[in-house]
Amino acid sequence: MRQARVLGAGVAGLCVAAELVARGCEVTVFDPAPRPGPHGCSWWAGGMLAPFCEGEAAEEPVVRLGQEAAGWWERQGAAVDRRGTIVVALGRDRRELDRFARRTERHKRLDAEGLAALEPDLIGRFDRALHVPGEAHLAPRAALAHLRDRLERNGVAFVAEPGHPDGLTFDCRGLAARDMLPDLRGVKGEMAILRSADIRLSRPVRLLHPRFPLYVVPRAEGLFMLGATQIESDDRHRSVRSVLELLSAAYALHPAFGEAELVEIGVDARPAFPDNLPRLCRQGQTIHVNGLFRHGFLLGPALARMAVEAACEGTKPEFWHEDHD
Structure with a gap:
């Protein structure tokens, strides 16, 4: 052996x-x-x-x-949820959704009704979206x-x-x-975990923004992971600015996040060439x-x-x- x-x-x-x-x-x-x-x-x-x-x-x-x-991951026995990804943009950022659609593949366009059918708690929030059914989390x-x-x-x-x-x-x-690999660099990423009983999501939702993109990933027991910061740094200090950006973007996605419990803030540096x-x-x-x-x-x-x-x-x-x- x-x-x-x-x-x-x-x-x-x-x-x-x-x-x-x-x-x-x-x-x-x-x-x-x-x-x-x-x-x-x-x-x-x-x-x-x-x-x-x-x-x-x-x-x-x-x-x-x-x-x-x-x-x-499924073959290893991990729990994988295959309900895809939702991508949305605020009205003033509609061009971001069109740009995203041009640069990606295997998505389906949704109108407000189609989005509400997949994520009822987003009803009335967006008049169009993308659904990428072949993705998982x-x-x-x-x-x-x-x-x-x-x-x-x-x-x-x-x-x-x-x-x-x-x-x-x-x-x-x-x-x-x-x-051993001197050209490795650190890319700082910050995240937050919120708990809310006032909103339910079945799959990750990406909110496009030209400066502050956000993804929200649902977890068990009313938890939501917020992320998307990407900073050229290998320090591991939690910054007020990044947390404010994450929370502001989450509030823009749905005001219910404004009343959520802030459970955790985390930061680390990811290895990249x-x-x-x-x-x-x-x-x-x-x-x-x-x-x-x-x-x-x-x-x-x-x-x-x-x-x-x-x-x-x-x-x-x-x-x-x-x-x-």
């Missing part, structure tokens, strides 16, 4: 471990933290498996490879915990230490890998899986598959960089 080490137990590391287990490898995962938690940027993710919406700004590989994600924290438990049941050893390369190693440490695309970098027997930017849950499965194929089959997949320095 082939042995492999994985450094880092965020979404990338857990996806790689799952792919290794599927190939019959003996796997040890090293991470200083004993369980998934707020120390990792995966904890603060939105969990949107939305490749077509991401195509509005992301490169073509994100759209193509992201289509693997929902099925992969999950609860990131639950998915991480589930995958971690599943890997332990399948014999993966988790060691609460940083670890180091020894034999076949997959380095999935995110920004901590800048000691200069082109915002991920890389698989080989240094000796170590393969770096990094640079997933804002697409950890969306691209993690495809990157893990390609990294393990490269190690086990000698392929040179997409995003491959040999002997990166």
